[in-house]
Amino acid sequence: MxxxxxxxxxxxxxxxxxxxxxxxxxxxxxxxxxxxxxxxxxxxxxxxxxxxxxxxxxxxxxxxxxxxxxxxxxxxxxxxxxxxxxxxxxxxxxxxxIGFVAQNPFGSLNPIYKIERQFYELQKAHKTKVSRKESREIALRMLDGVGIVNPARVLDGYAHQLSGGMAQRVVIALATTLSxxxxxxxxxxxxxxxxxxxxxxxxxxxxxxxxxxxxxxxxxxxxxxxxxxxxxxxxxxxxxxxxxxxxxxxxxxxxxxxxxxxxxxxxxxxxxxxxx
Amino acid sequence: MTLSATPGLPVRKARKARGPVRLVLERLGFLIAATFGVVTLSFLLVSVTPGDPARLIAGPMASNSQVEAISQELGLDKPILERYVDYMGGLLRGDLGESYYSKRPVATEILEKLPATLELIILAVLFAAMVGIAFGAIAAYFRGRAPDWISRLFTGVFQAIPDFFLGLLLIYVVFFLLGWAPAPAGQIGFTESTPPKVTGFIPIDALIAGDPALAGSALQHLALPVLTLGLVYAAYFAKTARATLGRALHSQQVFFARAMGLPERTVLRYALVESRTTIVTYAGVIFASLLGGEAIVERVFAWDGLGAWALQGILRLDVPVVQGMVLIAGAITLITYTLLDIVVGLLDPRISHA
Missing domain, CATH: 3.40.50.300 (P-loop containing nucleotide triphosphate hydrolases)
Structure with a gap:
């Protein structure tokens, strides 16, 4: 396989x-x-x-x-x-x-920033130029890729609003965003x-x-x-x-x-x- | 269109406001109830404390009949319940009574003295927060290493020195030895006169009156008392910031932020936003405790503020003044905490969405 x-x-x-x-x-x-x-x-x-x-x-x-x-x-x-x-x-x-996925997904995400912001900070840290709009599009695609049904809603929300499985999917999406x-x-x-x-x-x-x-x-x-x-x-x-x-x-x-x-x-x- | 599908069943109305509005309404209700409690408690405490204000006013040579006459004049001979009803009735009309000594309305005196104290403690808390959080953040980031030791040494020293003593020390060094600061003679110099009152804050009033030199002088007079309180409370801020930021820096979200390759300044920001509600809460608590808690520092700097005024009232058993102080300090404290609840709710999504 x-x-x-x-x-x-x-x-x-x-x-x-x-x-x-x-x-x-x-x-x-x-x-x-x-x-x-x-x-x-x-x-x-x-x-x-x-x-x-x-x-x-x-x-x-x-x-x-x-x-x-x-x-x-x-x-x-x-x-x-x-x-x-x-x-x-x-x-x-x-x-x-190297992408990293930790245990306890709730602990891994920032509790104060929206999920969208966390995708943006990640991309800003590694690319010279990335606009908020590009970052959002990439984030939407990544969340869709990890099987999140309503990516836009997750992006506009906070970590504590997610279930454990959803939060870990978000973490995996973050860890794999930069391939x-x-x-x-x-x-x-x-x-x-x-x-x-x-x-x-x-x-x-x-x-x-x-x-x-x-x-x-x-x-x-x-x-x-x-x-x-x-x-x-x-x-x-x-x-x-x-x-x-x-x-x-x-x-x-x-x-x-x-x-x-x-x-x-x-x-x-x-x-x-x-x-x- | 009828909303009730089943005849006879009452239409359900939205009973509660939602989100921030509800938070504010709830807090306001609590505020009113708590203020009532504070007033009642202060009235009872001041009324049952030992010492007879009438005898103190009359002086040691006065006869019993003279004391009784003063007692009658002040209404102290009436039963406590009647005095309580009188006092609460006056309060509803905004009447806090008259000072036994100056014979002026307590409310007027409070409004006169409040700006001087507010400018002092607001600036002191701002200074303390900026310096303290910076030192605390450095200590937390370099925990166990040289910057941490240095920061903790300063924190320990300034926490150990009583604020009034630090004030005297600063007066000696900065005014007497170096001559950098003006004499500790209050808000402005001896030869200067207060600008026409607009806001009650002298530096602002001086600018409004078109006298920048006076405004500058007022700011210079502010420097030492603000520094005194600011340094002492910066130590408290540093201690809290070190503890909360230290915890946040060792949290899993910060570890994950690093594992994602975020730069250190972003990582530090991630830790800061996690701990900021604790630090903001602490600022509110310090602000509230400074109100009246800085009375001795006001005395040291001949600062014509609320603290020194209340201190004098307490020493002279000037009951309306003491009650007025308890009321205003209680009210401002409650308002501060209410604002704090709202601000914390706005800063932390976990609270406002709950």
Whole structure:
């Protein structure tokens, strides 16, 4: 269904993050490798606090000033090495080369500005010239593309007037407005109900399957990984403990953590082992 | 055309106004009720506090019969309920009573003194807001780094100094040592005379009278008291701005704004609009508390305003003056809060659409 190639979209080698705190230096991420081919969805799975989000934020250089990100390589196809770029210039990458979809869509949108304004600010930030009218037309098209029935009304409204699913669609529209080649979604469906989750994931994976795009999907839901990803990276305590094609990892998990993780997924018809 | 489809069923009318109009109407109703409460409370408090105004007016050498005569003249011998009804009746006609000492209507005195105090606290709040928010924003943005430490040092120092003491300090340094500011002798110099009253605000009245030199002098006289109050309250603003902006800068919407590649000044603006309602509310609260709260600073600068006037009234047990002050301060506070509700409703779509 997807044109997977051997061409790399993102290649990260030995990414580590250290954060200076008053109680000493902590290392939430210790040497993570991540390879994303063009047209591929790579899942990062692991428990809370295992360093999934920190890895992503480190790549985008969005960690607080007291943290340091190092890597042997963090090559983004069509741009260059992300960590070799001065932080000042990372702005060109964010939004334009790498689209980002966060969890909790309500939190992601500005509560005070109208949705239209948020599309305008995004385009103004990346293009030299864009008129309000052009921006609105593009925004209407983007909202239509993510399946919003009445885009004009959404544009003239505020974030709090949207439902969770609608708000996440708006966030996806914002993240893809500038057609980034790589999309990073950090638990994009946490907090949404199951049917909306499926719609949102179908929507993002649809975006990826347009030619040559790729995605990193951070989640703790193995079901999501199995359904949407081609390859998976299992993280535990700041390290990659296992990686490979989804089929291999799911059927024959090698690392004890992955084995326990897969065993913990409830199966239909299974008796629950609950003491009364 | 008949609106009622079912005979006998009353036509439903829109019962409530909507949106901003409804907000204003609700607030106005509350305003009137609250003012009534403030007046009643102030009357009772002033009436039951210990101390006999008549004896104080008569002086220590007066005989009991003299005191009784004064008491009778002021109506203090009547039962409290009768006095309350009298007072409320007068209030409805705009009569706040007469000062025991100056024998002039309290309402007239308030109107005379109010502009001097208003110009002082409005300018002080504006100065405090601008300086305080700037310092707070810098501290929040550079949290934990050098600019934050410097900003917090200044904030701490100005918060710790009492305003009247800072006033004395400024008088000593800026007037006595440097000679940059005029003597702290009130709104204008000793040798100057007030311009014909139009608005009651001396700098504006001087300009209307075509005397720019006098207007300049009035502004110079304003500088130190405004600086005194402004610096102290700038520290409060800085503290609030640092906390609320700091929270906004760590919010998810700001993270997402950065992840979209928005420039830092836009990101800062995104954080500011999220926290502005809190800061505007704070400005309103400070404005209300300054009204009367700056009495000692007025005293220090010989400022002929409401605060100094009320302070004198309290010390002399001039009951109508004290009641007048409570009433005007209460009313202005309530009006400020009402305006605040409306402004906050306009600034935050989450409120006006709710």
């Amino acid at each position: 997807n044109a997977q190639s051997e061409e790399l979209a993102l290649e990260v080698r030995n990414l580590a993050v250290s954060i200076k705190t008053p109680h000493g230096v902590v290392h939430p991420v210790k040497g993570v490798d991540l390879t994303v081919h063009k047209g591929e969805i790579v899942g990062i799975v692991g428990e809370s606090g295992c360093g999934k989000s920190t890895t992503i934020k480190g790549l985008l250089r969005l960690l607080p000033a007291n943290s340091t990100v190092t890597a042997d390589k963090a090559q983004l196809a069509g741009y260059g090495d992300l960590l070799a770029t001065p932080v000042r210039r990372m702005r060109e990458v964010r939004g334009a080369k 980034p080649q790589l999309l990073i979604a950090d638990e994009p469906t946490t907090g949404l109900d199951a049917t909306v989750q499926a719609q949102i994931l179908d929507l993002i994976s649809g975006f990826v399957h347009q030619e040559g795009r790729s995605m990193v999907l951070v989640t703790h839901d193995l079901g999501v990984i199995a359904q949407y990803c081609q390859r998976v990276v299992v993280m535990y305590d700041g390290q990659v403990v296992e990686h490979g094609s989804v089929m291999d990892v799911m059927v024959e998990p090698q690392h004890p953590y992955t084995q326990r993780l897969i065993a913990s997924v409830p199966k239909p018809g299974e008796k629950l082992d609950v003491s009364r």
